[in-house]
Amino acid sequence: MLPGIGQFLLVLSLLLAAALTVLPMLGYARNSQTLMQTARPLAHVLFITVMASFVVLVVLFVQQDFSVLYVAENSSLELPLRYRITAAWGAHEGSILMWVTVQALWISAVAKFSQSLSLSQISRVLSVLGLIALGFVAFVLFASNPFETIFPVPADGRDLNPLLQDFGMIMHPPLLYFGYVGLSVAFALSVAALIGGEINEQWIRWSRRWTNIAWAFLTMGIILGSWWAYYELGWGGWWFWDPVENASFLPWLAGTALIHVQAVSERKNAFRGWTVLLAIIAFSLCILGTFLVRSGSITSVHSFAADPFRGIFILVLLAIYSGGALTLYAFRANQLRSRDTINLNSRETLLLANSLIFITATFTVLLGTLFPMIFEAVGKKISVGAPYFGLMFFVLMIPMAVILPLGSQLRWHRDDMLAAVKQLLPYFIASTLLTVVVWLIFKPLNIRAIAGIYGGFWVLTATLGQWFKRPGRATAGFIGMSVAHVGVAVFLIAMSMTEHKDIEQDILMSPGITKQVGGYDFTFTGVDRVKQENYQAQQGHVEVRRDGRLITTLNPQKRFYPKQQMPMTEAAIYVGWSKDIYVSLGEAVNQEGAWAVRIYIKPMIRWMWFGGILMLTGAIIGLFSARIKRQEDKQRDHVMAQQLKLS
Amino acid sequence: MTPTRKRRLILISLVIFGVAVATAIFLTAFKDNMMFFKSPTEVSAQDYPQNRSFRLGGMVKEGSLKRIENSLKVQFDVTDYGADVAVEYEGILPDLFREGQGVVAIGYMASDQLFVAEEVLAKHDENYMPPEVADVLQTQEQP
Amino acid sequence: MKKIVITLIPLAIFVGLLTLLFLNMGYHNETVPSPLIGKPVPAFELPQLYEKGTLTEQDFLGEPWLLNVWGSWCPNCLYEHPVVTDLAQSGQLKVVGLNWKDEFENADAWLKRLGNPYDTILVDYKGNVAIDFGVYGAPESFLIDANGIIVHKIVGELTPDNVQNEILPKLAQLK
Numbered sequence: 004m005l006p007g008i009g010q011f012l013l014v015l016s017l018l019l020a021a022a023l024t025v026l027p028m029l030g031y032a033r034n035s036q037t038l039m040q041t042a043r044p045l046a047h048v049l050f051i052t053v054m055a056s057f058v059v060l061v062v063l064f065v066q067q068d069f070s071v072l073y074v075a076e077n078s079s080l081e082l083p084l085r086y087r088i089t090a091a092w093g094a095h096e097g098s099i100l101m102w103v104t105v106q107a108l109w110i111s112a113v114a115k116f117s118q119s120l121s122l123s124q125i126s127r128v129l130s131v132l133g134l135i136a137l138g139f140v141a142f143v144l145f146a147s148n149p150f151e152t153i154f155p156v157p158a159d160g161r162d163l164n165p166l167l168q169d170f171g172m173i174m175h176p177p178l179l180y181f182g183y184v185g186l187s188v189a190f191a192l193s194v195a196a197l198i199g200g201e202i203n204e205q206w207i208r209w210s211r212r213w214t215n216i217a218w219a220f221l222t223m224g225i226i227l228g229s230w231w232a233y234y235e236l237g238w239g240g241w242w243f244w245d246p247v248e249n250a251s252f253l254p255w256l257a258g259t260a261l262i263h264v265q266a267v268s269e270r271k272n273a274f275r276g277w278t279v280l281l282a283i284i285a286f287s288l289c290i291l292g293t294f295l296v297r298s299g300s301i302t303s304v305h306s307f308a309a310d311p312f313r314g315i316f317i318l319v320l321l322a323i324y325s326g327g328a329l330t331l332y333a334f335r336a337n338q339l340r341s342r343d344t345i346n347l348n349s350r351e352t353l354l355l356a357n358s359l360i361f362i363t364a365t366f367t368v369l370l371g372t373l374f375p376m377i378f379e380a381v382g383k384k385i386s387v388g389a390p391y392f393g394l395m396f397f398v399l400m401i402p403m404a405v406i407l408p409l410g411s412q413l414r415w416h417r418d419d420m421l422a423a424v425k426q427l428l429p430y431f432i433a434s435t436l437l438t439v440v441v442w443l444i445f446k447p448l449n450i451r452a453i454a455g456i457y458g459g460f461w462v463l464t465a466t467l468g469q470w471f472k473r474p475g476r477a478t479a480g481f482i483g484m485s486v487a488h489v490g491v492a493v494f495l496i497a498m499s500m501t502e503h504k505d506i507e508q509d510i511l512m513s514p515g516i517t518k519q520v521g522g523y524d525f526t527f528t529g530v531d532r533v534k535q536e537n538y539q540a541q542q543g544h545v546e547v548r549r550d551g552r553l554i555t556t557l558n559p560q561k562r563f564y565p566k567q568q569m570p571m572t573e574a575a576i577y578v579g580w581s582k583d584i585y586v587s588l589g590e591a592v593n594q595e596g597a598w599a600v601r602i603y604i605k606p607m608i609r610w611m612w613f614g615g616i617l618m619l620t621g622a623i624i625g626l627f628s629a630r631i632k633r634q635e636d637k638q639r640d641h642v643m644a645q646q647l648k649l650s
Numbered sequence: 651m652t653p654t655r656k657r658r659l660i661l662i663s664l665v666i667f668g669v670a671v672a673t674a675i676f677l678t679a680f681k682d683n684m685m686f687f688k689s690p691t692e693v694s695a696q697d698y699p700q701n702r703s704f705r706l707g708g709m710v711k712e713g714s715l716k717r718i719e720n721s722l723k724v725q726f727d728v729t730d731y732g733a734d735v736a737v738e739y740e741g742i743l744p745d746l747f748r749e750g751q752g753v754v755a756i757g758y759m760a761s762d763q764l765f766v767a768e769e770v771l772a773k774h775d776e777n778y779m780p781p782e783v784a785d786v787l788q789t790q791e792q793p
Numbered sequence: 794m795k796k797i798v799i800t801l802i803p804l805a806i807f808v809g810l811l812t813l814l815f816l817n818m819g820y821h822n823e824t825v826p827s828p829l830i831g832k833p834v835p836a837f838e839l840p841q842l843y844e845k846g847t848l849t850e851q852d853f854l855g856e857p858w859l860l861n862v863w864g865s866w867c868p869n870c871l872y873e874h875p876v877v878t879d880l881a882q883s884g885q886l887k888v889v890g891l892n893w894k895d896e897f898e899n900a901d902a903w904l905k906r907l908g909n910p911y912d913t914i915l916v917d918y919k920g921n922v923a924i925d926f927g928v929y930g931a932p933e934s935f936l937i938d939a940n941g942i943i944v945h946k947i948v949g950e951l952t953p954d955n956v957q958n959e960i961l962p963k964l965a966q967l968k
Contacts, residue, residue, distance in 0.1 A: 344657075345657075346657075347657050347660065352661075359665065359668065363668070363669070363672050367672070367676055370676070370680075371680070374684075383686070384686065384687035384688075385684050385685060385686050386684075386685050386687060386705060387680065387683055387684060387685070388683040388684075388685050388703075389683075390679075390682070390683045391679045391680055391682070391683035391684075394675075394679045394683075395676060398672075398679075399672070509722055509740075509741045509742045510722075511720065511721060511722050569745075569746075570745045570746070572745050589722075589743070590742070590743065592717065592720075592722075597720075599722050599741075599742045601742050
């Protein structure tokens with residue numbers, strides 16, 4: 004009964020999405036107000052039906068309805084209620100349904116918060132968003148239906164993958180989806196603008212707010228993913244340049260370029276075509292990322308059920324959306340030609356350079372991710388090692404860090420480049436001194452670590468300096484930018500320390516033995532057994548001392564989930580201000596209770612994520628500036644309308 | 651030349667310069683970090699890159715896993731049922747590393763006979779699991 | 794005109810990328826063939842679960858059969874059980890179970906609870922024969938022809954889909 008209702012709601016959503024795609028666009032083509040006015044109500048109803056089907060899925064999990072294949076595969080009688088709810092989006096089918104739900108929520112929000120757009124504009128935007136929803140609802144229904152039933156009904160389910168029984172992994176996918184879907188708004192705006200052959204500042208300002216929100220979500224999603232991999236996979240790494248990670252990083256890079264270019268194009272009639280193109284690229288990369296993760300085309304250590312039909316389906320969606328948008332771009336982009344000229348000595352130029360750096364980074368990551376495929380086409384199996392990505396990224400981030408303070412120093416429109424450079428001189432000196440001090444304390448440091456720390460201090464001192472020297476009151480836009488840039492600095496410094504000053508040791512430890520790692524004494528006191536609701540574990544005890552004083556006792560676990568027949572390493576981490584102490588269990592080595600123990604000391608790793616959080620906070624603060632501007636605009640539009648009436 | 655043209659020319663040449671530098675770095679970085687994937691059959695036919703790392707993939711041969719007494723060193727054979735390659739690794743093996751399971755080892759050939767692994771990956775796969783894991787725990791549960 | 798050429802560049806790159814991805818899907822659709830396909834069944838001599846005496850590969854000559862590797866410990870075997878039952882009951886071919894790395898009590902209880910779809914059940918509790926077959930895990934199934942040649946292999950569970958589209962067509966070719 005209930006699965007049938009869920010299914011029915013999905014079919015209804017499919018029809019509604021089709022109507023949302025066709026009717027407003029038809030209205031636009033025929034200039035029919037009535038048809039265009041259907042856009043907003045349709046958007047809201049679509050959200051209601053999709054949301055309802057998602058709720059149905061959650062209820063099926065709560066009720067343990069194992070007649071539904073997806074529930075049987077991802078839940079079990081022992082699974083605690085909290086994980087039963089989150090299991091609704093734990094595996095492929097449910098997570099795509101969640102994507103669609105978030106998409107519908109966003110469409111509804113766009114319909115609501117778009118009073119500054121004209122009916123002709125919003126009907127086009129919603130129609131494009133409707134087309135995106137249509138494709139993904141169809142994908143759920145035809146290629147990954149979570150409501151599919153099985154007979155005979157199993158007595159118990161297969162349980163949720165233990166890796167997913169964790170807060171970080173529960174929040175990670177929804178956050179990414181909010182990001183992906185948020186970028187679809189900028190994409191829809193681009194397509195709508197290309198269809199109509201017109202775009203203006205107000206329209207870009209409107210879409211910039213959505214981009215900021217999307218980018219903030221994406222950043223949060225990536226931070227959580229990195230944090231999760233760090234404590235849950237038991238290897239202590241925070242970024243592996245794995246294809247699945249790159250899939251979420253690619254849209255972020257393109258989105259970063261987009262945000263910076265929008266800062267220009269919302270102010271003046273410049274970089275219009277580039278803004279539109281970046282928005283198309285950013286969203287296309289979201290779909291491409293989904294394809295890479297779901298199709299099984301690329302081997303990754305993270306597992307997802309691979310299914311060629313799903314892969315083809317997403318590829319067809321990609322061909323329709325991105326192919327369509329880029330075709331429109333090819334023939335229409337010239338109509339959006341920017342009229343204002345850009346002075347070379349201005350902030351605009353630097354922002355353009357920034358976007359070029361980030362797009363180059365996007366392409367190098369994309370190439371590294373796809374190169375194995377190209378080689379496979381000629382019959383060779385290769386992979387591209389993480390050092391490639393690390394090196395490329397390092398090389399590209401140098402010019403980024405170098406020009407960042409110059410960009411925020413230069414004024415809009417036109418400035419004196421030489422004077423700006425001179426004003427940066429004190430920061431250059433300050434950052435050099437700071438770097439030397441850090442080097443003296445922490446030497447030896449390799450060239451990359453020094454460059455990263457130097458770059459971080461350069462951005463930090465300049466951003467703080469510009470903050471105190473700013474003329475007048477700080478606008479929300481300025482605050483947002485400064486906070487985000489401090490985040491960049493914090494990230495650069497922390498990342499350099501974590502990457503280059505960490506200690507990683509795998510040690511054989513018998514009970515009672517003490518080993519010294521990085522100035523700390525680690526005493527292994529043995530392993531005992533623990534039993535929890537749906538797993539059993541062997542729990543080790545490691546006492547950590549510094550100069551004889553007990554700092555903490557860490558209890559890493561080796562868990563076993565019987566339903567899934569799956570072992571899991573649960574690291575124990577001592578979180579300090581300046582470093583993490585990370586201990587995880589390998590395996591029992593002999594009968595006398597000796598274990599392989601992994602001990603890591605990770606300096607400043609939390610600061611790295613904190614830097615990311617500052618970046619997204621900056622993006623959110625930036626929203627408020629846009630709001631003030633929008634109010635001013637409304638006022639102005641109002642006034643202009645009055646004047647028109649009078650004349 | 652009008653000032654606009656001139657500016658555009660400067661911009662375009664800057665972009666081209668940037669792209670050229672990036673491409674050069676890209677090619678070097680790529681060449682150094684490209685890793686081939688080889689099967690045990692290929693390796694035993696001497697078809698592997700000399701003096702550089704590559705990835706060796708196959709199944710961990712049943713009964714081949716040996717631990718060197720009082721160390722974290724292990725030895726095992728990787729097989730594709732056509733040929734076997736002996737692998738040596740020092741460190742902690744991943745959770746899902748088991749005999750009879752798929753494995754990918756990153757490392758180099760120390761001699762014609764021995765592959766020294768610097769990293770060992772076992773794929774996470776929740777749908778496909780050999781019984782050893784269950785056995786191990788069942789025996790541990792009954793002390 | 795020149796302008797359009799420039800704005801066409803992103804589309805051209807995209808088309809290249811899409812072609813690559815489509816081609817690549819093609820590669821992945823071909824399942825990796827087992828080295829055993831087209832070769833005779835490895836020689837074995839195994840006891841049976843419910844009958845006395847051992848059987849060898851010679852005992853199965855004369856008609857096509859399906860060797861299904863399973864264990865009571867294997868969660869996915871539970872899920873393919875209805876499919877195996879349907880296939881066996883359709884009478885289109887003989888379905889032989891290979892009870893792998895199991896214990897008699899567990900296997901017996903499992904079959905009593907769910908029903909026994911198998912014509913014959915071979916027992917390989919040490920797992921030696923499974924190695925000869927190149928079994929990676931359970932479930933796994935081998936389609937073998939009347940002359941004892943392995944024709945096809947399914948890694949993972951049997952589903953209505955792969956029975957319909959792989960097993961039955963291959964079987965039809967044999968007849």
